[in-house]
Amino acid sequence: MNRIDKLFQQKQNNLLSIYFTAGFPNLNDTLSIVRHLDKAGVDLIEIGFPFSDPLADGPVIQQSSGQAIENGMTLSMLFEQLKDVRRHTQIPLVLMGYMNPVLQFGEKEFFKKCNEIGIDGVILPDMPLDYFECKLQNIVEENDIANILLITPETNSERINQIDNLSRGFLYMVSSNSITGGNKTMDMQTEYFYRIKAMNLKNPTLIGFGIKNKETYENACKYSNGAIIGTAFIEHLKQHGIAKESIQTFIKSIRK
Amino acid sequence: MNHTKPDKYGYYGEFGGAFVPEMLYPNIKELQENYEQIIQSDSFQEEFKSLLRDYVGRPTPLFFSKNLSAQFGAKIYLKREDLNHTGAHKINNAIGQVLLAKRLNKNRIIAETGAGQHGVATATACALMNIDCTIFMGEIDIDRQKPNVERMRILGAKVVAATSGSKTLKDATNEAIREWINNPVDTHYIIGSVVGPHPYPDLVTQFQSIISEEIKMQLNEQTGNERPDYVIACLGGGSNAIGAFYHFIDNGKTKLIAVEAGGEGVYSGKTAATIALGKIGIIHGSKTYLIQTDDGQIVEPHSISAGLDYPGIGPIHSFLHDTGKVEVVNVTDQEALDAAFHLSKVDGIIPALESAHALAHLNKMTLKTSDVVVINLSGRGDKDMLTYQKFM
Numbered sequence: 001m002n003r004i005d006k007l008f009q010q011k012q013n014n015l016l017s018i019y020f021t022a023g024f025p026n027l028n029d030t031l032s033i034v035r036h037l038d039k040a041g042v043d044l045i046e047i048g049f050p051f052s053d054p055l056a057d058g059p060v061i062q063q064s065s066g067q068a069i070e071n072g073m074t075l076s077m078l079f080e081q082l083k084d085v086r087r088h089t090q091i092p093l094v095l096m097g098y099m100n101p102v103l104q105f106g107e108k109e110f111f112k113k114c115n116e117i118g119i120d121g122v123i124l125p126d127m128p129l130d131y132f133e134c135k136l137q138n139i140v141e142e143n144d145i146a147n148i149l150l151i152t153p154e155t156n157s158e159r160i161n162q163i164d165n166l167s168r169g170f171l172y173m174v175s176s177n178s179i180t181g182g183n184k185t186m187d188m189q190t191e192y193f194y195r196i197k198a199m200n201l202k203n204p205t206l207i208g209f210g211i212k213n214k215e216t217y218e219n220a221c222k223y224s225n226g227a228i229i230g231t232a233f234i235e236h237l238k239q240h241g242i243a244k245e246s247i248q249t250f251i252k253s254i255r256k
Numbered sequence: 257m258n259h260t261k262p263d264k265y266g267y268y269g270e271f272g273g274a275f276v277p278e279m280l281y282p283n284i285k286e287l288q289e290n291y292e293q294i295i296q297s298d299s300f301q302e303e304f305k306s307l308l309r310d311y312v313g314r315p316t317p318l319f320f321s322k323n324l325s326a327q328f329g330a331k332i333y334l335k336r337e338d339l340n341h342t343g344a345h346k347i348n349n350a351i352g353q354v355l356l357a358k359r360l361n362k363n364r365i366i367a368e369t370g371a372g373q374h375g376v377a378t379a380t381a382c383a384l385m386n387i388d389c390t391i392f393m394g395e396i397d398i399d400r401q402k403p404n405v406e407r408m409r410i411l412g413a414k415v416v417a418a419t420s421g422s423k424t425l426k427d428a429t430n431e432a433i434r435e436w437i438n439n440p441v442d443t444h445y446i447i448g449s450v451v452g453p454h455p456y457p458d459l460v461t462q463f464q465s466i467i468s469e470e471i472k473m474q475l476n477e478q479t480g481n482e483r484p485d486y487v488i489a490c491l492g493g494g495s496n497a498i499g500a501f502y503h504f505i506d507n508g509k510t511k512l513i514a515v516e517a518g519g520e521g522v523y524s525g526k527t528a529a530t531i532a533l534g535k536i537g538i539i540h541g542s543k544t545y546l547i548q549t550d551d552g553q554i555v556e557p558h559s560i561s562a563g564l565d566y567p568g569i570g571p572i573h574s575f576l577h578d579t580g581k582v583e584v585v586n587v588t589d590q591e592a593l594d595a596a597f598h599l600s601k602v603d604g605i606i607p608a609l610e611s612a613h614a615l616a617h618l619n620k621m622t623l624k625t626s627d628v629v630v631i632n633l634s635g636r637g638d639k640d641m642l643t644y645q646k647f648m
Contacts, residue, residue, distance in 0.1 A: 103537055
């Protein structure tokens with residue numbers, strides 16, 4: 001059974017998902033970060049594969065992607081680093097990145113490889129819905145990969161239903177209309193959070209963008225199944241390194 | 257098959273589309289649903305055409321160059337886009353898009369710029385129509401193109417330095433798109449070429465198609481035949497090229513030649529020749545040929561001309577190339593410089609470095625005396641004086 005589906009069967013509240021960029025701060029940190037996050041008790045890990053022109057990302061994730069590319073990270077290398085990951089951990093793993101590297105790797109090969117390694121879900125923010133339906137849906141389903149799509153405060157209800165239908169695993173609920181690492185206040189989104197909750201969607205929801213500490217995490221958890229932290233974690237890695245203790249300290253500061 | 261119109265999802269064959277994150281979807285959707293109806297309306301066309309005539313100075317002349325004709329043994333015509341207000345064809349699109357933004361009730365314009373020509377054109381149109389304007393420009397380009405930065409500021413625009421990535425045009429485009437994501441409701445983004453997510457390639461194509469519409473009429477007046485044997489234009493993103501080609505595609509006679517920036521040579525590692533080196537990928541929301549690594553990272557291109565210094569080309573050009581409707585060639589920095597100096601001396605016209613690429617291709621053609629050749633002189637060389645001084 002897909003580990004994301006299993007996770008949400010067992011647990012519906014206060015989930016914590018952490019995003020980091022593969023190849024940052026150092027090329028070969030990927031597996032260590034995954035293992036430390038697992039030990040620190042997070043529920044789900046999103047591994048970003050870097051792209052030179054990440055449209056939806058703010059300066060912190062852009063910079064980590066740039067550094068990762070400079071360090072030599074590629075999709076092939078990431079798959080190589082992760083090939084034995086399932087010997088170490090059973091935590092649900094999601095790959096996140098932009099379409100172009102996937103296109104160059106080969107779309108079919110990409111999803112096949114994800115399945116082989118034990119990746120449970122994929123988030124491709126710049127993949128259009130019609131493109132998914134025409135070109136990717138069959139391949140994604142054949143490989144038992146959860147296709148995780150984004151919704152925002154500006155997404156209308158008809159489209160939310162369409163996205164909900166094409167999604168599996170969870171819906172990535174972007175907290176505000178902004179790029180990652182934004183500072184817009186949570187209060188502004190309360191109406192949107194309530195509106196989504198009232199829609200009774202088939203997929204659970206995790207809130208991401210702008211979640212950076214205990215306060216924002218707990219607030220997000222009030223309206224959804226949990227929250228995603230990316231930028232703040234990357235900032236932490238930059239300042240405090242990737243050692244087990246460092247990562248544990250960060251996770252503890254969010255959730256006991 | 258129609259070679260000039262995308263399908264309803266924005267595809268020209270396999271190229272184009274709208275590969276944008278959900279945060280950008282409402283902005284794009286609003287444009288997709290409204291642009292055609294607005295720009296085809298009589299009131300829009302009337303206002304657009306009158307501004308092009310009375311403010312921009314259209315139609316621009318089609319100049320028969322006796323000197324070049326004698327030298328190359330054919331009938332060579334120059335379409336004088338360099339005589340437009342602000343010095344290049346970019347103003348056609350800027351005026352059109354600001355008019356569109358007003359009709360969409362936007363009160364703020366953002367745009368990206370490389371050399372500064374599109375930025376100046378946008379700042380100009382915004383000043384004219386009294387709308388707030390912010391231009392994103394790579395930090396490196398701000399240093400290289402000081403006079404255009406000052407022009408934009410005098411025109412009342414705010415110039416914001418793009419400090420991400422390679423700090424040039426593609427990063428200025430990324431920053432403008434990010435700004436749009438953060439301000440989806442009140443802001444319109446004016447993209448400067450036939451690139452970006454659907455409907456931009458079609459939108460910009462329609463605003464620039466006035467160039468070939470005029471060439472057709474002017475050629476007919478001057479020669480009695482509206483179909484030339486060749487139309488030659490430089491190709492960066494491709495807005496002047498599609499403007500010059502548009503009404504000649506599929507006419508059964510005219511050969512269309514797009515000239516890319518070869519930089520220091522196609523295999524030198526310092527080039528912007530997308531078709532020569534590119535592979536199909538996704539850049540700025542559009543599927544097209546682009547210069548990239550095997551792993552799909554976009555490579556920073558090189559050209560002596562900042563306006564051709566873009567790693568992709570518009571999806572319509574990828575399609576016209578693959579279907580054999582347009583021949584894509586390239587010339588080097590040096591060949592472009594030589595052509596610029598030559599035209600300055602023989603005809604008294606200092607062309608933009610971009611346009612000089614189109615001129616330089618003349619040397620590589622085998623022409624008959626009866627051949628009618630139109631070269632799109634997309635811009636004037638004032639902005640390139642520092643570069644020209646260095647190579648004189």
